[in-house]
Amino acid sequence: MRQDATGERAAYLEALVDALPDGIVVADERRIIDVNPAICELTGFDAEDLVGAKLPFPFFPGDAVDRILAFMRDLREKGRAEAELPLVRKDGSRFDALVAGGEMSLEGDAAGRVISVRDISRMRRRELRLAELAAKDDLTGLLNKRSFLVRLAGEVARCRRHDRDLSLAILDLDGFKQVNDALGHPAGDRVMAEAAGRLGALVRAGEHLARVGGDEFGWILPDADADGARSAVARARHAIEAEGFRSVGSLTLSGGVCVTDGTIDADEVYRRADRALYAAKAEGGDGIVVV
Numbered sequence: 001m002r003q004d005a006t007g008e009r010a011a012y013l014e015a016l017v018d019a020l021p022d023g024i025v026v027a028d029e030r031r032i033i034d035v036n037p038a039i040c041e042l043t044g045f046d047a048e049d050l051v052g053a054k055l056p057f058p059f060f061p062g063d064a065v066d067r068i069l070a071f072m073r074d075l076r077e078k079g080r081a082e083a084e085l086p087l088v089r090k091d092g093s094r095f096d097a098l099v100a101g102g103e104m105s106l107e108g109d110a111a112g113r114v115i116s117v118r119d120i121s122r123m124r125r126r127e128l129r130l131a132e133l134a135a136k137d138d139l140t141g142l143l144n145k146r147s148f149l150v151r152l153a154g155e156v157a158r159c160r161r162h163d164r165d166l167s168l169a170i171l172d173l174d175g176f177k178q179v180n181d182a183l184g185h186p187a188g189d190r191v192m193a194e195a196a197g198r199l200g201a202l203v204r205a206g207e208h209l210a211r212v213g214g215d216e217f218g219w220i221l222p223d224a225d226a227d228g229a230r231s232a233v234a235r236a237r238h239a240i241e242a243e244g245f246r247s248v249g250s251l252t253l254s255g256g257v258c259v260t261d262g263t264i265d266a267d268e269v270y271r272r273a274d275r276a277l278y279a280a281k282a283e284g285g286d287g288i289v290v291v
Contacts, residue, residue: 023117026104030054033112042097042119044090059117061088075101075113087117095121137211139189140196148210148218153266155208155220160262167221167229167259168273171199171236174252174285176215183247191245198239202232216277218270226290229257233288241286252286259290 023039025032035050043050043059050058060068064086074081082100089095101115135147143151152168159166173195180188192215199217203209212218221232233255240253256277258269276289283289 020116021118025050025057025115025117026112027115028112032057039117042089042095042117043087049090059087059089061086061094071099071101075103075115079103084120095119096124097121140193140211142196142200142217143208143210145210145212145218148208148212148220149266149270151208151210152218152220152270155222156260156262156264156266156269159222159260163261164223165225165228165259165261166269167224167226167232167257168269169219169221169229169233169236169255169257170212170270170273170277171217171219171233171253171255172213172277172281172285173215173240174254174281176251179248179251187247191248191251194245195240195251199236202235202239218273224259226257226259229259229290230288233257237286237288254280254285255288256280257288257290 023042024036026034031054071081071083080102085099087097098118098120104112104114137144208220210218237253244250256273258272260269276291280287280289
């Protein structure tokens with residue numbers, strides 16, 4: 001009777017493991033001794049490919065060996081481990097996985113380990129997409145101010161470490177308030193979106209452009225000194241002024257620039273560029289002030 005109950009329990013547990021959506025690998029100190037169907041579906045390896053395989057297991061990519069060995073070391077020393085690891089399928093494609101492991105007893109009191117594998121690639125893609133959306137301005141698709149300030153802080157720190165110049169330009173569409181007042185916000189939104197497209201076409205690798213206010217754009221120019229910043233803002237002014245905007249006509253652009261070598265922090269860089277823009281506007285607009 002006891003043997004029957006034990007056998008029934010073992011059969012129940014085996015059926016349960018086989019039904020799990022997570023991949024399951026059972027291993028002893030040397031090799032894989034059993035797998036469930038889900039790990040084969042996840043990785044494309046047949047059970048015959050996996051059972052008997054030694055570390056590194058076939059679904060562990062060679063370029064992640066340090067992370068994999070750290071996971072296995074924690075599992076061995078602490079009895080439990082969990083990590084997000086890249087895994088590789090039989091066809092060579094890769095996926096992100098949450099891999100967790102724990103100790104178990106095998107027949108004859110031998111020490112074993114059970115490792116579960118969950119594909120989190122879709123979740124990671126969704127998180128990245130949400131993070132990307134959170135960093136963007138809804139109207140223009142450019143970076144929003146919050147994300148821009150994070151980039152600015154990083155670039156200022158980088159220019160300080162490498163002893164190089166950095167310029168921040170803040171650009172403003174002259175007379176934009178009159179556009180909104182005369183034609184309404186939908187027309188103003190169309191102008192902003194088109195202006196963003198024109199300015200975005202000027203951005204080079206390593207540079208960052210954002211909408212930082214109602215009609216203001218911020219442009220981070222790594223490695224740009226005063227002359228380089230003036231040249232960049234001149235291109236921006238030409239992009240805005242060379243062709244009119246539908247239903248609005250021609251517009252001009254003002255710019256304020258702060259050039260730094262990293263001796264002031266990002267907040268002060270932004271404040272100085274903003275004051276330079278205010279000075280350019282006070283002079284009648286359609287110009288640039290560099291500090």
